[in-house]
Amino acid sequence: MNDDRNTRIVLAARPQGEPTAENFRLEHAPLPAPADGQVLLRNRYLSLDPYMRGRMNAGRSYAKPVEIGEVMDGGTVSEVIESRHPDLRVGDVVLAHGGWQTHAVADGRTLKRKLDANVAPLTTALGVYGMPGFTAYVGLHEIGQPKPGETVVVAAASGPVGATVGQIAKLQGARTVGIAGGEQKRAYLRDELGFDVALDHRAPDFAAQLRAACPDGIDVYFENVGGAVFDAVVPLLNDFARIPVCGLVAHYNDKALPAGPDRMAWLMSQILTRHLTVRGFIQHDFIALYPQFLREMGGWLADGKIRWREDLVDGLENAPRALIGLLRGENFGKVVVKL
Amino acid sequence: MNDDRNTRIVLAARPQGEPTAENFRLEHAPLPAPADGQVLLRNRYLSLDPYMRGRMNAGRSYAKPVEIGEVMDGGTVSEVIESRHPDLRVGDVVLAHGGWQTHAVADGRTLKRKLDANVAPLTTALGVYGMPGFTAYVGLHEIGQPKPGETVVVAAASGPVGATVGQIAKLQGARTVGIAGGEQKRAYLRDELGFDVALDHRAPDFAAQLRAACPDGIDVYFENVGGAVFDAVVPLLNDFARIPVCGLVAHYNDKALPAGPDRMAWLMSQILTRHLTVRGFIQHDFIALYPQFLREMGGWLADGKIRWREDLVDGLENAPRALIGLLRGENFGKVVVKL
Structure with a gap:
């Protein structure tokens, strides 16, 4: 991966039953340009979660499906590399919905949570602390x-x-x-x-x-x-x-x-x-409790009362295989893809 | 029916599927005698309800099943005809769990609701107001x-x-x-x-x-x-x-x-x-709301805002057929048996 273009994985075809590698396609695209109020993100970590299987279907699930040719959806830990939003600076690390890609543009107002590795390891924002x-x-x-x-x-x-x-x-x-x-x-x-x-x-x-x-x-x-x-x-x-x-x-x-x-x-x-x-x-559904969760879970993590385990996957290109394995229960801990 | 003996319907056999007349048996028995703190009730109206089908099974339902040979369970509007409880007098009409029989003995402390036909027709205590x-x-x-x-x-x-x-x-x-x-x-x-x-x-x-x-x-x-x-x-x-x-x-x-x-x-x-x-x-499960229900529903009934309909069955001997019909949806309104 290099940083003068975006590398991304799109939904190539809807799975029939268990997803296969052919349902995904890795593509390259020019870097998107942030408009006023937006930022350009370099996604550092991508979360893989079971709900993503539902988004690959055409039918109703929690949310609207990913369309064929669209970038697969997903939570990310992302670094701001260009900012046109007053509250976000280059170098800020945020919890984002960056998707299965190295780069993404996001509205600054949607990036409500800045992450500090001194408070908790960054990837926990995709798992136990997310x-x-x-x-x-x-x-x-x-x-x-x-x-x-x-x-x-x-x-x-x-x-x-x-x-x-x-x-x-x-x-x-x-x-x-x-x-x-x-x-x-x-x-x-x-x-x-x-x-x-x-x-x-x-x-x-x-x-x-x-x-x-x-x-x-x-x-x-x-x-x-x-x-x-x-x-x-x-x-x-x-x-x-x-x-x-x-x-x-x-x-x-x-x-x-x-x-x-x-x-x-x-x-x-x-x-x-x-x-x-x-x-x-x-x-x-209970998003009003999020601040309370951050406080309480932050305390538990700081006190060592809650443990977690990560299953780190290296490279976006391995995300499809990792999701397929996740749906089979082959992962051991929270699956995070290092981009 | 006469009042020097108890006429009752017991569970004769557990139904396989839809109940039949053979699952019930009408019996006569001596009048039971109330002990200290108890009253003798003359049941005037018996409620028939779908839950009774569950009680006829041996298996788990809301409550323990009726045993073979036991009197069928059921709510009643009953009149006190002999009292050995200080708060209940002969002539009091109460909501009781008298069962499928003309007479029953009950602990006075279980009879918490006296009925007044001037507040609402007595049988509503088995239906809309019960x-x-x-x-x-x-x-x-x-x-x-x-x-x-x-x-x-x-x-x-x-x-x-x-x-x-x-x-x-x-x-x-x-x-x-x-x-x-x-x-x-x-x-x-x-x-x-x-x-x-x-x-x-x-x-x-x-x-x-x-x-x-x-x-x-x-x-x-x-x-x-x-x-x-x-x-x-x-x-x-x-x-x-x-x-x-x-x-x-x-x-x-x-x-x-x-x-x-x-x-x-x-x-x-x-x-x-x-x-x-x-x-x-x-x-x-929500019995703490009962007083609030009596108040609020009482108001609605008094104001004519809530209506109800009864399907009155005459005579205990017709209760089995009425319950069978109820389970088929043949009733039209609340099924009450006049005893």
């Missing part, structure tokens, strides 16, 4: 609301949302059960993140293991996965359990509905008879 | 929370919950769409209860009619039915829609899960991408 961490924070704060002694279960628990859910819930006095794929991640949950129990969802007797791990049932299931984990969770839910739903990564590549029987009405009957609350959200 | 009306009230107050101009949809809308949901939502400035079975009920929703639109779920093009009736989508779907109505509702739900779930009468007689495809994960993905809140409840 959108995924905030997702965990508000999902617990507004929906899950674990009480001391309650059992909180979360899957993808070595990822940036799940890891943060488990650690916050533990700080709040809950009993935490983390689920991840493979022995290495399981050891990490138990030994590094402090989950009370760590389970491998690939175990043939996973459902039985989960039942044994939740002798008092489940009070909060933080749903970011779906699939077989959800199937195992539902029968264990206690009356008045809360299910914040922020992701269903096991289903993002689904091409069609699975075979029957149809369990939709059964799920509704569980919601009814167990007095469940099931609520879908994205972190932005 | 459990079903309170279900509607708290489901809207705590979960649905309709804002002026929003669209509220409710099925079984000529029944005591649905009719009250529609009228309260209308009082709160919402646009209301009521669904019921058949032209007579449809006319009642439109002409008597003031629904903005009334639909017949039996219409072959019901889903299209519902779409046409909700040009701005659905903000609150008060779920008391399930089945084909829910199927038609889900695609119309707006972002941030709320679904209080208080009943699924279309499924109470289900013997097995329906054939596939399996839409459970699809429902979860709708909850996720549309930021839905789906919450199961029974009125008792």
Whole structure:
């Protein structure tokens, strides 16, 4: 990459099921020029997140889809290299929505958060101290609301949302059960993140293991996965359990509905008879809590009370492969692409 | 019926699917004798409600099942005919949980609500001014929370919950769409209860009619039915829609899960991408609001702002047939059995 042109990855074609390398195309383009009130950014780190799979579809998801030929969407840690905005100077490092590219132009007023590596490592603004961490924070704060002694279960628990859910819930006095794929991640949950129990969802007797791990049932299931984990969770839910739903990564590549029987009405009957609350959200729904999150999480990070792990990918050209791996659960920690 | 013995209906056998007359047995028994602190009640009116189907199963529902040979559960308007409790006198009429029988003994302290026919007709304590009306009230107050101009949809809308949901939502400035079975009920929703639109779920093009009736989508779907109505509702739900779930009468007689495809994960993905809140409840979850309900609903009834309709059944011996009909939607209004 050089800095006299923009290198970017666009959506070449919509995936059918699991994305492939052919769905992406790396391009070069002239550097864009900032207008008045704008800045030119050099994106330094790109966040990869499961939600990006949804943006690759034509259909409705959280937000409008990425169009064919458009640059793939994504959060970035970016450096201002040219400024036409009074509050931003060359050299400022900001949290941006720079996308899958080396350079981007942004309105200065959209860049609300300057980053200081002395406060927290810059890349945490894409993970534990950014959108995924905030997702965990508000999902617990507004929906899950674990009480001391309650059992909180979360899957993808070595990822940036799940890891943060488990650690916050533990700080709040809950009993935490983390689920991840493979022995290495399981050891990490138990030994590094402090989950009370760590389970491998690939175990043939996973459902039985989960039942044994939740002798008092489940009070909060933080749903970011779906699939077989959800199937195992539902029968264990206690009356008045809360299910914040922020992701269903096991289903993002689904091409069609699975075979029957149809369990939709059964799920509704569980919601009814167990007095469940099931609520879908994205972190932005609770954006008013962002300053509180920055304060509180900043304190936890400074005190070493919350840990995180990054899976660093080197080079934009490796982003497609990394996203494909992320959707398979092959990453280990927050996936950040160094540009 | 005479008053020197108790006539009662017990659960004779658990139903497989739809209940039949053989699941019930009418018996006679000596009058029970109240102990200290208790009263002997002559039940005058028995409420029939969809939840009773759940109690006939062995499996988990809201509450413990009725055992074989036990008297069927149910709310009653009852008269004190013998009192060994200082606060209750012979002749007092109370809201009780007297069950499917002419007489019952109850602890005086459980009889918290004395009824006065001058305030509201006694039987309304089993309908609009009792459990079903309170279900509607708290489901809207705590979960649905309709804002002026929003669209509220409710099925079984000529029944005591649905009719009250529609009228309260209308009082709160919402646009209301009521669904019921058949032209007579449809006319009642439109002409008597003031629904903005009334639909017949039996219409072959019901889903299209519902779409046409909700040009701005659905903000609150008060779920008391399930089945084909829910199927038609889900695609119309707006972002941030709320679904209080208080009943699924279309499924109470289900013997097995329906054939596939399996839409459970699809429902979860709708909850996720549309930021839905789906919450199961029974009125008792919000019992602290009961005094407020009595005040507010009392005012609405006195002012003629809320209407109701009763489907009066004469004689305990007709209760089984009436419950079977209720589960088929054959009733027209709140089913009350005169004992």
